[in-house]
Amino acid sequence: MSPAIRIAGVTKRFRSLQALAGVDLEVAQGEFFGLLGPNGAGKTTLISTLAGLARADSGTLEVMGHDVVHDYRAARLALGVVPQELVFDPFFSVREMLRIQSGYFGIRNNDAWIDEILHSLDLTSKGDVNMRLLSGGMKRRALVAQALVHRPPVIVLDEPTAGVDVELRHGLWQFIRKLNRDGHTIVLTTHYLEEAESLCGRIAMLKAGRVVALDTTANLLQRFASHNLQVRLAAAVVLPEALAAQVVKCDGVDLELAFERFDDVGQLLAGLKSAGAEIVDMAIGKPDLEQVFVGVMNQN
Amino acid sequence: MEGFKTLLYKECLRFWKVGFQTVLSPVLTAVLYLLIFGHVLEDHVQPYPGVSYTAFLVPGLVMMTVLQNAFANSSSSLIQSKITGNIVFVLLPPISYREFYMAYVLAAVLRGTMCGLGVLLVSLPFASFSVAEPLWIVAFTLIGGAFLASLGVIAGIWADKFDQLAAFQNFLIMPLTMLSGVFYSIHSLPDFWQGVSHFNPFFFMIDGFRYGFFGVSDVSPWMSIGVVTVCFIVLAIITLQMLARGYKLRA
Numbered sequence: 348m349s350p351a352i353r354i355a356g357v358t359k360r361f362r363s364l365q366a367l368a369g370v371d372l373e374v375a376q377g378e379f380f381g382l383l384g385p386n387g388a389g390k391t392t393l394i395s396t397l398a399g400l401a402r403a404d405s406g407t408l409e410v411m412g413h414d415v416v417h418d419y420r421a422a423r424l425a426l427g428v429v430p431q432e433l434v435f436d437p438f439f440s441v442r443e444m445l446r447i448q449s450g451y452f453g454i455r456n457n458d459a460w461i462d463e464i465l466h467s468l469d470l471t472s473k474g475d476v477n478m479r480l481l482s483g484g485m486k487r488r489a490l491v492a493q494a495l496v497h498r499p500p501v502i503v504l505d506e507p508t509a510g511v512d513v514e515l516r517h518g519l520w521q522f523i524r525k526l527n528r529d530g531h532t533i534v535l536t537t538h539y540l541e542e543a544e545s546l547c548g549r550i551a552m553l554k555a556g557r558v559v560a561l562d563t564t565a566n567l568l569q570r571f572a573s574h575n576l577q578v579r580l581a582a583a584v585v586l587p588e589a590l591a592a593q594v595v596k597c598d599g600v601d602l603e604l605a606f607e608r609f610d611d612v613g614q615l616l617a618g619l620k621s622a623g624a625e626i627v628d629m630a631i632g633k634p635d636l637e638q639v640f641v642g643v644m645n646q647n
Numbered sequence: 648m649e650g651f652k653t654l655l656y657k658e659c660l661r662f663w664k665v666g667f668q669t670v671l672s673p674v675l676t677a678v679l680y681l682l683i684f685g686h687v688l689e690d691h692v693q694p695y696p697g698v699s700y701t702a703f704l705v706p707g708l709v710m711m712t713v714l715q716n717a718f719a720n721s722s723s724s725l726i727q728s729k730i731t732g733n734i735v736f737v738l739l740p741p742i743s744y745r746e747f748y749m750a751y752v753l754a755a756v757l758r759g760t761m762c763g764l765g766v767l768l769v770s771l772p773f774a775s776f777s778v779a780e781p782l783w784i785v786a787f788t789l790i791g792g793a794f795l796a797s798l799g800v801i802a803g804i805w806a807d808k809f810d811q812l813a814a815f816q817n818f819l820i821m822p823l824t825m826l827s828g829v830f831y832s833i834h835s836l837p838d839f840w841q842g843v844s845h846f847n848p849f850f851f852m853i854d855g856f857r858y859g860f861f862g863v864s865d866v867s868p869w870m871s872i873g874v875v876t877v878c879f880i881v882l883a884i885i886t887l888q889m890l891a892r893g894y895k896l897r898a
Contacts, residue, residue, distance in 0.1 A: 420741035434732035450653025451740035
């Protein structure tokens, strides 16, 4: 079975900027894959080369085994892209736009599926409303609907929840999870790391056009993140050197100390006590993707 | 082909939805030209024997309207899509660059033809003229319209902002159409300017189109159709090359 996405040795330069500096990546069919990285890391450029919106200087990209250049028709039929920008055509209603988009992909009489998508995205009542009259959240959902009209096996969502309120974000998560359960391969780029952590089974992190980390979410959390002891002190104290080395965050009387095993917590508390610290509040933080992200970016 | 047909339908629907601006306004503008110039010059100018100035003016205005609106349609649609970003909806699907080109050009020719037909119909009460060679009229409408539609595709892709497109329109398209013999026969010009007019492809489009009505023209319609066809083929090749390379569309 061919991978849903195969990217091999892809480079792309925009004048003096090396946007992609040799990216190799495979996403298996049915995966929920996260593509993370700071602004300018190359995420959108990579998606653009995959979707045919940009052309790679070298390397190959395939969608469901179809080369995006030589076999572009099959590759594009297999791919649905939700662009990052909130773009729309102000001349058309939601339904007109979805019918037109279906036609672009060679599908006529697609109304039954369009109705289903509109229902799933809670847009049924907006079918005949002009795109420019929709709220930002509705436009975002309409963009998702547009990417789905041709039932693509691979769906790429480029920051679909950027600037979206919490309720809508959760609604979109649910919808995207359902798509994945139904067998669609999902590739998600996002700046909300908790979103990637809760949704993605595997994650690639990009920095300066290179993949700097690629593993399952669980492995990344295990390798790069540690638990934190979060304490609030009655007053700031000077910590001994050994204890200070474990401090990952210090904000006046609020401290965060990293530890590997739960057995180490007693030692940390004892160290704080002997340094004269009076603890007024305490919590234990789980390892999270933000730590992983910061760790990976700093390492590279 | 379904992608091409849908893109063609979308482009036609786009201009039809704003028909006041895209069809009725150009017709009104052309009819105003006809009324004003016809009124002022009717008794003073007779370009061809037995043809009144107003009758002479009608085919020129019809063709000018066809050409300007064919250009306006493809160029404005493309630049709007580029600036608003919704061009991605056409670039993401499996539509080839040839289908893309044909859809934009055909929609533009259709708009140009509708506008031209509108001018012709509204002109009927103001001038009496016959149709001597209808096939020439159809040929020049289609090839001239396609030429300007291609130019519109180039301008729409090349321009990064409306200002650049307006410059293209006002400093190239408008002077070339105005100086093409819409309002006069080039035989009324001094020799030098007659010679210069032969370097303006718009002159051949207007002159050949006018031949279809009166059976007389400044140059042979065969020469005009030859020049216009060659110009169109050259422009089509350039446009297709731009689209194949993804110039300013696919980074």
